[in-house]
Amino acid sequence: MRTLDFTPLYRATVGYDQIADLMDRVLTNDVSQSSYPPYNIEKTADDSYRISIAVAGFSAGELGVEVREHNLIVSGSKSADEANDRNFLHRGIATRAFERKFQLAEHVRVEAASHEDGMLHIDLRREIPEALKPRKIEIASSHSNGKAIEGSVS
Numbered sequence: 080m081r082t083l084d085f086t087p088l089y090r091a092t093v094g095y096d097q098i099a100d101l102m103d104r105v106l107t108n109d110v111s112q113s114s115y116p117p118y119n120i121e122k123t124a125d126d127s128y129r130i131s132i133a134v135a136g137f138s139a140g141e142l143g144v145e146v147r148e149h150n151l152i153v154s155g156s157k158s159a160d161e162a163n164d165r166n167f168l169h170r171g172i173a174t175r176a177f178e179r180k181f182q183l184a185e186h187v188r189v190e191a192a193s194h195e196d197g198m199l200h201i202d203l204r205r206e207i208p209e210a211l212k213p214r215k216i217e218i219a220s221s222h223s224n225g226k227a228i229e230g231s232v233s
Contacts, residue, residue: 113177115173115175115177116132116133116134116155116173116177116179117132117133118130118131118132118133118179119131123202126204126205126206126207127202127203127204127205128187128202128203128204128205129200129201129202129203130151130153130181130200130201130203131198131199131200131201132153132179132198132199132201133197133198134155134194134197134198134199135172135174135197136157136172136173136174136197137155137157137174137199138194139194141155141156141157141158142154142155142194142199143155144189144192144199144201146183146188146189149182149183149184149185150180150181150182150183151180151181151182151183151189151201151203152178152179152180152181153177153178153179153180153181153199153201154176154177154178154179155176155177156176157174157175157176183203184205186205186206186207186208186211187203187204187205187206188203188204188206189201189202189203190202190203190204
């Protein structure tokens with residue numbers, strides 16, 4: 080696979096390193112990320128999202144949800160004693176330990192997590208700070224004496 084060198088981007092820009100890191104992660108073929116457990120990501124409103132992960136066989140106490148450095152980390156582990164107590168003739172339900180990571184964009188925070196009917200639902204919301212929201216600046220008009228009225232920011 081062809082790799083891209085983002086070094087010139089780092090030398091010529093300030094503050095775009097997250098974009099370069101994201102592109103680097105997308106372009107690298109990470110085969111270590113398994114498809115277990117399956118999940119859905121849905122947009123529930125303009126600034127709201129939900130990640131639903133199929134965690135059949137796991138109780139809420141065996142699951143962990145953590146946010147660390149713009150990463151949402153979901154993990155699950157079963158106790159070894161429970162598996163040893165049973166004698167399976169066929170084992171088709173995977174209850175192996177897992178860790179799934181999701182990269183969160185800036186200003187996205189986890190609102191809540193719930194576990195019901197074998198599904199773990201994690202609700203996310205994007206909250207843009209007031210300083211980054213668009214604002215209208217009024218244009219000052221001049222009077223006959225040549226002085227300008229100060230513009231107000233709303």
